[in-house]
Each structure stands twice: as structure tokens, then as C-alpha cells.
Amino acid sequence: MKKSSIFGIITIAVAIAIIICTYGSASTYGTFKDADNNSGELHIIGHIDKQKEMVYDATKDANYFSFYMRDTIGNERKVIYTGTKPEDFDRTDKIVLVGQMNKGAFHASHILMKCPSKYTQDKLDVKADTKKASI
Template identity: 65%
Template structure:
């Protein structure tokens, strides 16, 4: 076999290995019940329970933030995030957490928030403006 053929096969094998490793590290979506059944990371979508306490004290530990969240099925769990509390966290409409369950708590490695649109107020004002404009005619 020629050296160029062997080199080509090695490059193809490395490319296949990289593709497999990239796809095996992607996490899938689920809920807290799914997270309890698996040891790999999972994305859980839910809403913040605003009636329960958010715990974040930057003076004691700036990398500890905990709160309670309900998933799409209504199951509530305590969430622990090892990082700083995201800005305007309480205003979020929906939260997507990536992480895994550890002793009944969901330990998140990342938080993605869906916040209220900043354009919603503009749309309301535009409707009011049009109504006022038509009333004056």
C-alpha cells in the first residue's frame, strides 16, 4: 500500500472519531424524572418557583446559587448552580438548565433564560397610539 493511501485512511479515521465524540457529548431534553434515571447531562426546561427562596450570597460564596424550579410536567426540584446569579433572573419567563441530578437536587452547569421581550411594551404602546389617533379623527 502506498504511503498516501495509508495517510488518507488515518485522516478519515480521525475525522470519524471526532464526529462521533462531538455527537456523543450533546445532551438531550427531558424533565426531572428523566434526569434521575440517567447519569449524563440533560437539558430541563421549566419555570422558576417565585414563591420559594432564591439563595445567593456573594459575600459568603459567590459561586453558589440555588433556587426551586418546576419542569414542564410540574415536578419541582431544588436547583444548584455553581456560578454567579444571572442578572434579572427573577424576571425570566422560562429557564433551560443543563446538568444532572445529584442526591435529589439538580446540579446545573449552565442556565439559559427566556426573558420577557423588550419589544412587548412597544407593541402595546403602538396599539394605544393608533387607537388615540383614530379617536381624534
């Protein structure tokens, strides 16, 4: 076999291996029901249940934060995050969790939050009033 043919076969094999590795580690969006039936990592979109208990005590364990969240179809689960409580967590409306179910609770490896200050109506009204006053 020619060296160029061997090089081409090796290049194709490496490309296939990269595609398989990327596909295998890719996570998808779902609900808590999907997480119950799936052992892989999922992204779950939902709203924090602010009526239920949030547990975070930095003096006891700064890397434990738990709360309850309701997903887009209304299923509610306890969420355990092994990290510090995100700044402005109490002010956010919608979050995306990345993680997986374990023993009836969703264990999040990442919490992605919508920035509440960007979307508040009060902030927009203040800017509008300032423009009117300067005209």
C-alpha cells in the first residue's frame, strides 16, 4: 500500500473517532421525567419554587446548595448543586440546570441563570423617564 493511502485511512479513522466522542458527550434538553429515565447528562429549563426551602449555609458547607425547581411541564424535584450559591439566585426568574438524576434528586453540575437586571421593567421605565425629562 502506498504511504498516501495509509495516511488517508488513518485520517478518516481519527475523524470518525472525534465525531463519536463528540456525539457521546453531547447532552440534550429534557424534563425531570426524561432525567428519571436517562442516566446521561441533561439540560433542564425551569422555574425555582421560592415557596419551598432553599438550603445554603456557607459556614457549614460552602459547596452544598439545594432548592426545588419546577420544569417546563410542571414536574417538581429537589435540586442539589455541589457549589456555592450563585449570586443573585433569589432574583432570577428562569434557570437552566445541567446534570443528572440520582436517588430521586437532580444533581446539577452547572446552573445557568437569566440575568434579572437586563429584563426588569423598572430599569426600562427609568431610562424612558430620563429621556423625557431631558427633552
